[in-house]
Structures are given as structure tokens and as C-alpha cells.
């Protein structure tokens with residue numbers, strides 16, 4: 573398996589949405605490189621890909637570990653014209669773009685654990701880390717990082733996540749082209765970002781509901797910013813992309829951001 577080249581990624585792109593695609597052998601975090609890379613005035617998106625990251629990070633300051641040369645570590649930098657309150661749609665869009673690309677490329681039944689985990693057979697296949705810089709309530713630049721366990725063999729997962737993580741290779745026994753998956757993720761993300769400007773967020777919300785592994789399940793959510801954990805039935809996702817959790821008391825809680833655990837078993841509606 574050779575390194576991913578920008579040419580291979582660009583050859584699979586279907587629109588002029590993306591400008592520069594840069595591939596590194598090793599980086600700190602691709603999100604940091606994407607944030608710091610100089611701007612040009614083309615208005616096009618920037619893509620940073622790394623074979624390995626020394627400081628890969630996940631949500632809530634967790635480490636994102638990925639063996640070199642087999643998986644996808646990528647960050648997309650865009651300058652979306654959205655208000656700060658709508659930044660969570662970027663996570664939803666990236667999760668949908670990744671799930672959709674992986675479903676097409678691998679045939680796996682990839683679902684989304686709200687708001688950002690890519691799941692297959694109840695195990696984590698990948699995740700999204702969106703980071704935005706805002707000024708006066710408007711998003712000025714946004715970096716959306718995507719980590720996907722594509723070709724990792726089971727023996728390469730660190731012990732602490734061996735039971736909860738998986739890869740497309742483990743699930744299928746096949747190796748997949750990283751450039752092919754990256755191009756498809758970029759196409760899917762670009763088309764969703766363009767269409768949200770025309771059709772609004774309604775179609776995105778319908779799509780995330782249809783691919784959600786969380787809805788209809790008993791969940792516990794540690795709510796960001798409040799240090800509280802709530803438990804109940806994940807009943808719906810509202811038009812802002814927030815999760816609606818029905819507590820045992822009957823009260824409906826609206827959660828904008830948090831760390832979610834799904835109870836084993838249960839029904840997905």
C-alpha cells in the first residue's frame with residue numbers, strides 16, 4: 573500500500589469545490605495544519621491529508637491514534653457563510669459525507685452515533701472533529717477533521733480500544749483505496765454544503781435521522797459545558813441537529829453537544 577497522493581485524490585473529484593490538496597508523511601494534527609495554512613483568495617476548500625499524525629486529537633481533548641499508512645487522517649478547511657450557532661451542521665455534514673462514502677466504497681452498513689461517530693456493528697469506525705473560528709457571531713473559518721479506520725488489522729488497535737473500535741478491513745477482510753474513499757468523502761461533503769445553501773438544512777436532518785444509530789435507543793449523554801449526564805430515550809433530532817432525549821420523568825431535554833453512550837441492545841426505530 574503506497575502513500576496517498578494529491579493527484580490520486582484530485583482525479584476522483586467531481587466538482588471545482590476543492591482547491592489545494594496537500595499530503596504529508598507525518599503531521600502533528602491535520603486540523604492544526606489546515607487552520608494555519610496560508611489563505612489564498614480562490615474561495616475554494618483546502619484539504620490536508622497525513623499518513624501519520626503525532627498529535628492526532630479527538631473530541632473532548634482525547635487522543636486520536638491511527639497506525640501510519642493504512643487509514644484516513646484528513647482535514648477540510650472551508651470558509652462557510654454560516655452563523656456560529658449553525659456550526660454543528662458541519663459535523664453532521666461531515667458525518668453524513670463519510671458514512672455515505674464508506675457505504676458506497678465498502679458496502680458496510682455505516683451508521684452515525686450522534687453527533688459525530690461513524691459506527692459499524694456497534695463499533696467505532698471513525699469520527700469527526702470540527703473546529704471553527706468565529707468573529708461577531710459569524711463563522712470565519714472552519715476546519716473539519718475526519719479520522720477513518722480503513723485498513724487497520726485488529727492487532728494494531730491499542731488494547732484500551734480493541735473492543736470498541738473496528739476498521740473496514742476487519743469488517744470485510746478487504747483492503748480499500750484510501751484515495752478513492754477520500755475523493756468520495758470530499759465530493760459528498762462539497763455537494764451537501766452547496767445544497768444546504770439552496771434547500772436549507774431539512775434534507776440533512778432527514779438524512780441524519782435515517783442513518784442514526786442512536787434514535788430509539790436508551791442513551792446517556794454527558795452534556796458539554798454543564799458537566800452533567802442525562803439518561804433517557806433518544807427520541808428525535810430537531811431541525812437544528814440537536815438530540816431530543818426523553819427522561820424517565822417524561823421531560824424532553826434538548827442537547828446541543830455532548831458525549832453519548834448508547835445502551836447495549838435496544839431498538840433502533
Ligand code: BTN
Nearest residue numbers: 601628629630631646699717719
Ligand atoms: C473523535 O471521534 O473524537 C474525532 C476524531 C477525529 C480525528 C481526526 S484525524 C484527522 C483530524 N486531525 C486530528 O487531529 N483529528 C482529526
